[in-house]
Amino acid sequence: MKIVILAAGIGSRLGNPFPKPLTPLKGGKSIMEKQVENFSEYFNEHDISVVVGFKKDLIMERFPDLTYIYNQFFDATNTSKSLLKALKKYRNEDVLWINGDVIFDSELFSVLNREIEARHSFVAVNTSRVAEEEVKYTLKNGKIDELSKQVKNGLGEAVGINFVTKQDMPVLLEQLENCDDNDYFERGIEKAIAENNMQVNAVDISDFRCMEVDFKEDLEVANNLF
Numbered sequence: 001m002k003i004v005i006l007a008a009g010i011g012s013r014l015g016n017p018f019p020k021p022l023t024p025l026k027g028g029k030s031i032m033e034k035q036v037e038n039f040s041e042y043f044n045e046h047d048i049s050v051v052v053g054f055k056k057d058l059i060m061e062r063f064p065d066l067t068y069i070y071n072q073f074f075d076a077t078n079t080s081k082s083l084l085k086a087l088k089k090y091r092n093e094d095v096l097w098i099n100g101d102v103i104f105d106s107e108l109f110s111v112l113n114r115e116i117e118a119r120h121s122f123v124a125v126n127t128s129r130v131a132e133e134e135v136k137y138t139l140k141n142g143k144i145d146e147l148s149k150q151v152k153n154g155l156g157e158a159v160g161i162n163f164v165t166k167q168d169m170p171v172l173l174e175q176l177e178n179c180d181d182n183d184y185f186e187r188g189i190e191k192a193i194a195e196n197n198m199q200v201n202a203v204d205i206s207d208f209r210c211m212e213v214d215f216k217e218d219l220e221v222a223n224n225l226f
Contacts, residue, residue: 001047001116002093003039004086006185007032007100008053008074013214014101019054021100022062023213026223031103031213036063038106042113049089050100051082073181080179080188087176091169094119099160101213103222108208112161115203121168122201123147123189126210127156134158134212135186137202144200147190156202158186159210171196 011020021032029037032050039048049067052059053074060068069089071082079099087095096116108124115122123137123144130136136154138146147158162185164172175195176188192198209226213219 001043002090002095003043003048004069004083004090004095004097005032005035005048005050005100006079006082006086006097007059008051008056008071008082009079009100010054010075011101014216014219018058019052019056019100020213022058023101023219025103025219025226030062031101032059032063034103035098035100036066038104038109041106042109049086051086053082077181078183079185080176080183081181083185083188084173084176084179087164087169087173091173092166093169094163094165095169096161096163098162099212102160102210103213103226104159104161104205104210105208108161108205108210111205111208112163112203115201116163119165119167120201121164121198122162122203123186124159124161124205124210125156125202126159126206127204128206130154130156135184139202144189144193144202147186147193147200148184156204156206159205160212161205161210162189168192168198171198 007021053071135158136151171192175191
């Protein structure tokens with residue numbers, strides 16, 4: 001299995017002059033440093049790849065032992081195209097991917113690893129809150145049906161940690177190709193479900209701390225939470 005961190009974006013909402021994954025947390029470690037540490041508890045660090053773009057050298061210099069994939073169109077595309085570049089490279093592998101601004105407890109892998117070992121494609125979700133600006137989901141026959149920020153009556157939020165098996169990889173690649181440049185990768189998942197009947201589980205990790213840092217207010221919450 002390969003692990004992909006999506007870290008190409010400018011992260012303008014947080015207002016850093018550097019890539020958002022390098023945002024320092026209380027205690028001195030950056031968001032990405034905590035991600036890599038948590039992954040390394042369960043997986044080989046050499047299986048971690050990072051999709052970079054904005055000020056990529058800053059990330060590459062900080063984490064010289066990771067593998068890198070360059071999205072040269074980082075300023076004109078969204079996460080659907082960054083993920084597409086990574087999945088093309090690993091089209092014959094199972095892939096776990098995460099947004100580069102997600103802070104999480106490593107213990108959540110006690111839940112996620114069961115799904116990974118069973119080889120079920122999944123989206124990790126938090127059912128304890130459903131904020132309007134977040135990616136939300138609905139279920140149909142126990143599997144994810146809708147997945148976007150526009151979902152009405154969502155059952156919870158997608159937290160930015162996802163997994164696709166190599167069996168499901170071809171249809172997800174096809175739909176990411178079909179996505180518009182400004183689409184989030186969740187659009188590709190939603191289209192693969194609707195048009196190709198891809199089966200995607202919603203894995204509830206609400207018992208663990210996990211959040212995305214989009215704004216300065218999120219960073220304050222994260223520093224208090226963690």
